[in-house]
Amino acid sequence: MLFASQSFLLVFLPLVVGLYYAVADSRRARQAVVIGASLLFYGLWDWRFLPFLLGLTGFNQMVAMAWGRTRRRGWLWAGVGANLLVLFGFKYADWLVGAVCLAMGRVHAPWPVILPLGLSFFVFQKISYLVDLGRGQARVYRLADFVEFVTFFPQLVAGPIVRHNELIPQFDASPRNGRMWANLGQGGLLVLVGLAKKVGLADTLGSVCTPVFAAAAGGHAPGLGAAWLAAVAYMLQFYFDFSGYSDMAIGMALMMGIRLPFNFNAPYRAVSVRDFWRRWHMTLSRFLRDYVYIPLGGNRCAPARQACNVLVTMGLAGLWHGAGWTFLLWGLLHGAALAVVHAWDRAGLRIGRLASHVLTLLFVLLTWVVFRADSLPAAGRMLGAMAGTQGMGGMTLKHPLVLVLAGVVALVGPASQQAVLERVRPTPWLAVGAGLAFVLLVFLMGGRPPEPFIYFQF
Structure with a gap:
């Protein structure tokens, strides 16, 4: 679903914003609206990548929790490495293999790899979070808070690249306030x-x-x-x-x-x-x-x-x-x-x-x-x-x-x-x-x- 489409602007966005304000007094209800709307927004592009988005988010949450229990930096390094490996596999592996084959005079048939929408953006978010954990600039968040941060639909696909400490604390405040x-x-x-x-x-x-x-x-x-x-x-x-x-x-x-x-x-x-x-x-x-x-x-x-x-x-x-x-x-x-x-x-x-x-x-x-x-x-x-x-x-x-x-x-x-x-x-x-x-x-x-x-x- 495109931001610049009639279905998004006339149906999706008004319904989501209206529902968000309807449950504004409940933190859990607002969170459910944001996560549900964000997953629907992403799934409407290609439902096949929704399990991938959730799986990668869950993996990073488990890494963060393992680090929180043990304080072993190896967990964080493994998490950063896994995120980079995912990015490399989807985005760069086929190109590099093709370049090597070309240099060797061989023909390379491109792999049928489909790049998940927004991959570079939400991988960068996860990497910055894990690095900040190691620097002592982040805490281990609840799973629901982390999922809400990663999937927040306005910035999910193409940014801005938002950091955890810029977004997650804001979710606690009700939108019904003096600036509404x-x-x-x-x-x-x-x-x-x-x-x-x-x-x-x-x-x-x-x-x-x-x-x-x-x-x-x-x-x-x-x-x-x-x-x-x-x-x-x-x-x-x-x-x-x-x-x-x-x-x-x-x-x-x-x-x-x-x-x-x-x-x-x-x-x-x-x-x-x-x-x-x-x-x-x-x-x-x-x-x-x-x-x-x-x-x-x-x-x-x-x-x-x-x-x-x-x-x-x-x-x-x-x-x-x-x-x-x-x-x-x-x-x-x-x-x-x-x-x-x-x-x-x-x-x-x-x-x-x-x-x-x-x-x-x-x-x-x-x-x-x-x-x-x-x-x-x-x-x-x-x-x-x-x-x-x-x-x-x-x-x-x-x-x-x-x-x-x-x-x-x-x-x-x-x-x-x-x-x-x-x-x-x-x-x-x-x-x-x-x-x-x-x-x-x-x-x-x-x-x-x-x-x-x-x-x-x-």
Whole structure:
């Protein structure tokens, strides 16, 4: 079931929120509603993976309980290793076997492996919990609390990556409090903003860039204009698609009285690659910082070692998005750029803010081409076309108003979560406008095939 679908927005979400408030005075009843709704939400995608989700959750709970009884760190290491093994088996084993066979000149028939939806996200949650147990930063929770944390449907499939201590304590509080109406209003408005990003902008921009990237994957090199247009359209599509999902997830949780961490803060206004990663997918950035970069030594070591730490961290970030050479290269390019930024700062060098912003945007744009391409040769064709190797070629400018609007919102507009939660004040006219916008978007959804969020594939 998609967030941006009529069945979810008109049936599932109102029923769940209504039932949640109907039993608001009972902690156990609220918990039953959340867990039941979350399992139904996940099961509607593919019921075959529901036992897998519950089994992996139960396994991690048993590991945590074993550690709680014995305080033997071996339990935690075994738990982390098992989670990584599951992630490797589903996501990377077939790709690595194929790469080895290709290097040996053999033909590899892809394995019929179906990636469970949201696997990378809820595996990261479990790993962070086990690591925090070992650090003394977590306690062993009750099974029902742990299941509620892992399966909470707004963030189950594509984040934000929420930590146990951010979510579980909030479940204890009744949503019927002094902020109830503010939470419902602001949460609903965030859902609307996210829906507008996804349906109104991202899906429309996808129709601009997808044919060009598909042609590049098929061996056709586009002209310069078409390549640049597709690159810019994808840069904007990806942002509005994922930030739209995050807005909807945060908004739905807020409607239930739960605050999830922000995930985007106007990333295309960044003035360096480091600033970009402080604004883009912020919950992934902090996970990588706290559970990979800092344990490797972070910046508390020699410059060469720090550069290696950054490269390893961002290389893993690339592979986390998918099993492919394009993802690995994308991560390594960002790692190399971050290492250059650190070296630049150590040398005390400075450039103007505008120039830094333009260079950052250009770098992010070019690396998004690598990220989006189906293969390294396809990425090479796209980048070569952008360099002018294929001439101007033909270019059809589709949806120019949407492109301009998306660019203005991404480069000038405030971060949507901050705007809704900190700047917007409720008025009757705002309520009327929001209602009309919701109706229009619902009709727009019904007039086109549903488009899954891009991050669902990761």
